[in-house]
Structures are given as structure tokens and as C-alpha cells.
Amino acid sequence: MEFFRIHRTIPFMRHALALNIISLLTFLAAVFFIVFNGFHLSIEFTGGTVMEVHYEETAPVDDVRKAISGLGYTDYQVQNFGTSQDLLIRLPVRTGEDSTKQSQAVLSALQVQHSDVQLRRVEFVGPQVGQELLHNGLMALLFVVVGIMIYLAVRFEWKLAASCAIANLHDVVIILGFFAFFQWEFSLSVLAGVLAVLGYSVNESVVVMDRIRENFRKQRKATVREIINTSITQNISRTIITHGSTQMMVLSMFFFGGPTLHNFSLALTIGIWFGIYSSVFVAAALSMWMGIKREDLVKHVKKDGPEVELG
Numbered sequence: 001m002e003f004f005r006i007h008r009t010i011p012f013m014r015h016a017l018a019l020n021i022i023s024l025l026t027f028l029a030a031v032f033f034i035v036f037n038g039f040h041l042s043i044e045f046t047g048g049t050v051m052e053v054h055y056e057e058t059a060p061v062d063d064v065r066k067a068i069s070g071l072g073y074t075d076y077q078v079q080n081f082g083t084s085q086d087l088l089i090r091l092p093v094r095t096g097e098d099s100t101k102q103s104q105a106v107l108s109a110l111q112v113q114h115s116d117v118q119l120r121r122v123e124f125v126g127p128q129v130g131q132e133l134l135h136n137g138l139m140a141l142l143f144v145v146v147g148i149m150i151y152l153a154v155r156f157e158w159k160l161a162a163s164c165a166i167a168n169l170h171d172v173v174i175i176l177g178f179f180a181f182f183q184w185e186f187s188l189s190v191l192a193g194v195l196a197v198l199g200y201s202v203n204e205s206v207v208v209m210d211r212i213r214e215n216f217r218k219q220r221k222a223t224v225r226e227i228i229n230t231s232i233t234q235n236i237s238r239t240i241i242t243h244g245s246t247q248m249m250v251l252s253m254f255f256f257g258g259p260t261l262h263n264f265s266l267a268l269t270i271g272i273w274f275g276i277y278s279s280v281f282v283a284a285a286l287s288m289w290m291g292i293k294r295e296d297l298v299k300h301v302k303k304d305g306p307e308v309e310l311g
Contacts, residue, residue, distance in 0.1 A: 010233045013225050016285035023282055027170055030177020037180045042187035043075065043092045043125075045134045049099040051089040051106060052121040055114065058084045065259070067109040075185065079260050086120070099124040137191045144195055145169075148202050156209055159290040164205040167283035171201045171274045175267055189264040197271025200246075204239070204279040211235055212284065216294045224292060228284050239276060247272055 053059075064078050064087060073091060081088035091102050103122040110117045148168065152161040175194055179186050211231040219227055250272065254265035 006233050006236060008233075009226070009229050010236075012229050012232050012280055013285060013288060016281055016288070019281045020285055023170060023278075026177075027173055030174045030180070033177050033180040034173070037183065039176075039180055039186040040075075040183040041134070042185050043077065043090050044188050045131070045186075046092065047124075047126050048093050049091040049102045050121075050123045050125055051091070051103050051119065052081060053087050053089065053107070053110065054118045054120050055085050055087075056116040059087045060114065061087065061258070063113050064089070064110060067113055068106060071105060071109055077187075077260070090125075133188065137188065141191070141195060141198075144198055145172075148198065152202070152206075155206065156213070157292075159292045160209045160213070160287050163283040163286040163290065164202065164209060166286055167205055167278040168198060168201045170278050170282055171271055172198060174274055175270050178270055179263075179267070184263055184266065187263060189261070190267050193264045193267030193271070197268060197275065200271060201275035201278065204243075204275050205283045207238070208232060208235055208279045208284060209287070212287070212292075220294070224288055228288055232280050232284060243272055243276055 053064075059080065061078055061080070068076050068078065068089070068091075075092045077088075077090040079088055080086065089106065091106065094102060097105075099122055103119065107117070107119050149165055152164050155161065156164065172194060175197060178184070179190065184190075208231060211234055212228055215222075215227045215231050215234075219230070222230070247269065250265050250268045253261045254269065257265060
């Protein structure tokens with residue numbers, strides 16, 4: 001499906017060197033901030049107080065957030081739990097206050113707004129549980145990365161596979177770098193967003209590389225640079241349809257999904273745009289510089305007579 005077709009090939013590789021130098025500097029900066037700034041981990045990882053409250057009618061989520069903010073909390077979570085009448089509130093650890101004191105202060109603030117609120121449960125989640133969640137999340141990220149590497153190694157010739165892998169690593173590190181630099185809260189939902197971006201970025205890279213491989217077989221007299229430029233140009237309409245529709249959905253979560261989905265959609269937005277960029281200017285350019293050529297992608301089968309070319 002195409003909205004339009006571009007009849008003139010766009011010379012994407014003309015500025016590949018300059019753009020990849022910028023990408024390298026951005027990547028190194030992201031690594032620097034990840035190492036020296038670290039992440040602003042949410043209470044899911046650091047531990048804190050968990051409260052479950054119940055309302056007789058639909059829980060006023062915005063009013064609850066205002067009440068908790070009025071107590072001086074900035075790092076907290078409020079979300080529906082089970083039904084529209086139940087809320088789960090997560091509060092960070094405060095020096096000099098235990099879970100009982102925190103929950104009573106919050107409950108008093110909520111009862112000022114709505115007298116029908118009831119406290120159903122209070123628990124303290126220790127940091128050791130958060131560390132276990134963080135470890136499991138990082139292991140999930142590692143397994144996803146390894147799985148993608150295996151898939152790319154089977155799917156493509158090694159130069160294309162290595163280019164895709166580097167481009168995908170580029171996307172993930174830069175997303176993490178944004179969160180480390182701006183100290184945006186890093187939660188389980190953000191980690192889920194990073195995992196989603198990995199799959200999304202792989203899909204875009206695979207589509208571009210498939211088209212490059214196909215054009216190597218069709219355009220026998222074209223140069224490598226011409227084939228790469230043609231392949232990317234042919235994919236523009238598909239890229240606009242796919243990423244445009246996805247971005248509209250993500251923006252709806254960003255603007256209307258509330259605090260719970262804010263950082264998740266932010267991670268996806270960064271990943272979508274850098275996924276497009278890396279597939280075009282990082283993966284394709286790296287494969288060109290690694291010396292990809294037609295002979296790498298077209299197999300020759302020797303029969304009794306002369307060699308027969310497949311593809």
C-alpha cells in the first residue's frame with residue numbers, strides 16, 4: 001500500500017558520514033549520562049509504601065493526585081486497581097516516616113476531599129523487592145537483545161545483520177540516555193517501552209535491508225550507493241504510513257493517558273523517531289562501509305555446466 005510514489009531517487013547516503021559522526025557523538029554522550037548520572041528509578045525499583053483505597057463511587061483520580069502533591073510528594077503513583085472505585089497508591093520512602101505515618105497522612109488528606117474514602121490495605125515494599133524487579137527487567141532486556149541478534153544472524157548475511165544490530169543498540173542506548181540526562185522517572189512501564197522499541201526498530205531495519213537485498217538482485221549494473229538510496233526511497237511511503245499511524249496512537253497516550261502512561265509514551269516517541277533515523281542513516285550506511293556487495297547476497301550453484309546464479 002502506498003500513498004504516493006517518488007520517481008526520483010533521493011541521495012540519502014550523500015550526508016551519511018556527517019550524520020553518523022553526530023550519531024556517534026550522541027551515542028557516547030548517552031553512555032556518559034547513563035554511567036555518571038544514572039537513572040531516576042521509580043518506587044517500583046526503590047521500594048516504598050503501597051496503599052489501596054476504596055470509594056463508594058468512581059474514584060476521583062485527579063483529586064487524589066492533587067491531595068498527595070499537596071503533602072509534598074513529587075514521586076508517587078496513583079492508578080485504578082481492579083475497579084473504577086479502587087485506587088492503588090505508591091509512595092516513596094520518606095526519612096523519619098514509616099508506612100503507618102505516611103498512609104494516615106494521605107488518608108486524612110483524601111478524607112478532607114471525600115469523606116467516603118476507605119483504607120483497604122497498607123504495605124511496605126522493601127528495596128530488595130525493587131532490586132529483584134530491576135534485575136528481572138534487565139534480564140528480560142538482555143534476552144530480547146540476544147534473541148534479536150540470533151534472528152538477524154539467521155535472516156541476513158553477516159554485514160547486513162551486524163549493521164542492523166548496531167543500529168538497534170544505538171536506538172536503545174539513546175532512549176536510556178534521554179532518561180538519564182533529564183532524570184525522567186524510569187519505571188517498569190518505561191522498560192516495557194524500551195522493549196517495544198527494540199522490536200519496532202528491528203522491524204524497520206529488516207524492511208530496509210530486505211529491500212536492499214532485493215534490489216541487489218534486480219539492479220545488476222547499479223552501484224552499492226545507488227541501490228541503497230533507491231531502496232530507502234522506495235520505502236518512504238510505507239514508513240510514513242506505519243510510523244505515522246503508530247505515532248498518532250502514541251501521542252494520544254502522551255496527551256490523554258495521564259501520568260501513568262506519560263513516560264511510557266515518551267520512550268516510544270523517542271524510539272519511533274530514532275528507529276526511522278537509524279534504519280536509514282546508521283544501518284544502511286554501516287552496511288555500505290562494511291563493503292556489502294552483490295556477491296554477498298546472491299548465491300551461485302555450480303551444476304555440471306557453468307555456474308547458475310540464484311536470485
